[in-house]
Amino acid sequence: MGRRFWRLVILVLILAVVLYPLLWMLGTSFKSREEIATNIGLWPDVFTPGNFRDGWQNFDVSFGRFFANSAMVALLTVVGNAVSCLLAAYAFARLRFRMRKVWFAIMIGTLLLPGHVLIIPQYVLFKQLGWVGGDWPYLPLLVPQFLATEAFFVFLMVQFMRGIPYELDEAAKIDGASPYTVFAHVIVPLSRPALVTTAIFSFIWTWNDFFRQLVFLSDLQDYTVPVALTLFIDSTSESAVGPMFAMSLLSLVPVFLFFVAFQRLLVEGINTSGIKG
């Protein structure tokens, strides 16, 4: 009894420290300018939703536009990763082609490659192609996602497909199915769990991503939410704190909803898939 009690006390204390910044953000978003300066408590005495209105219209372009841009980038990334990584994984897991093992090793090698190393040559390349600051500035962000460059997801799907019994492929082939039919009617339906994991993490990572979006987006109207949020830092007047917090809070809502909806999968799925042996 005593031991269990103390364990719980310690856990609750740690949890309080961990959750404090999040609760503080929530509270501050609803505080008026005066209250932010005077009330050091977690909760506002008077709930002021005005920060959300002010933040939304704080720049020449409304946050509605930034959210729409972010959503578009994230959703297209999900589609791109799902389709391209599925195809690449199918090739690695089921098809026989020359140097398959070598290509696979190279693919795994890119897992260790920091994104920061690739960014300059990619920038140069996309600039030469006229994509940077072009008619549709999202090409540099999205095209790589349609070419199965996220080795992590390819790897995840290859591992998953290896668990699908070969007999199913064989049975389909005996019935006269081509590799394409096997892919569409056997592999894809059975890979649903890996596909869902890929989709969720693609979305969250892209939504939170900052570095690539910072580098490739230069016009205010094309900004995504994270890039737009950094504009608040430039204008660090006291009055901007409330709106800044309100918009920061809003920007986390989609990720938080994903967390609530897929908590088990997020906590247990992907993180442990690499080491379950």
Next chain:
Amino acid sequence: MGITAVPMLLSLYLSFTNYDALSDFSAVEWIGLDNYREMFTADASFWHAVRVTVTFALIAVPLKLAAALGVALLLNRAFRGVGLFRGLFYLPSLLGGSVALAIVWVNMFNRDGAFNSLLGLFGIEGAPWVNDPRFALETLMALAIWQFGAPMVIFLAGLKQIPVELYEAASVDGAGPWRQFRAVTLPMLSPVIFFNLVLETINGFQGFTSAFVLSNGTGGPVDSTLMYTLNLYIKGFTELRMGYASALAWVFLVAIALITVVLFSTGRFWVHYADGEDR
């Protein structure tokens, strides 16, 4: 694949040039090892960024792993609400890398931020942590440690794999909790600790967003948060010295590869594989 391999080679080529992103490609000049020579001998910001990054990783990574392991041990029991605890501890890992959270964090450690208010309750006079070059990097370390949830869930999965019989045998032999932790948990968990160590070290070296937000992209105050990747960004995209930044990127890549190799070679001495194949 092409989108990765071609840029890699292009990057290697650029690192030997003075390419500046503005002028035409035909104006690019081959300048041999000049970029690398400048980096190692003349550019103080390079060595400074290396020092900042290594300091960050050396302190933040072990503390983050310690926090992750400690909480994982506390959660490695069946009790009501354990799933909720696990989920809530994991939440910062999901949100923490974002610009939004970096903004909140920086404000929390401002002169009149929540942290100083908290200290005020105990009668302690706080400092403007994020504006003080002595403490700015520490606040970023705290942000990294706060996200201990991701390695924690990996530790939890590892702890579940340890056979209960080992603990029973140890306790029959009269080993107390501390002894059991030292003699059973740590060695059995060492492959997972190793996995987390490699992963978090590589992550730690790549910290960018929080340093960018804290310093508004400058690496300040007084270059105290000039992480390597931030320095690379400044050289490449603010000063537009893309040739030089490519050289920085290649040195970074080689350094990370070397660190990984070193970690793997030390792993032989302390990582214990249950199948008896101590590689």
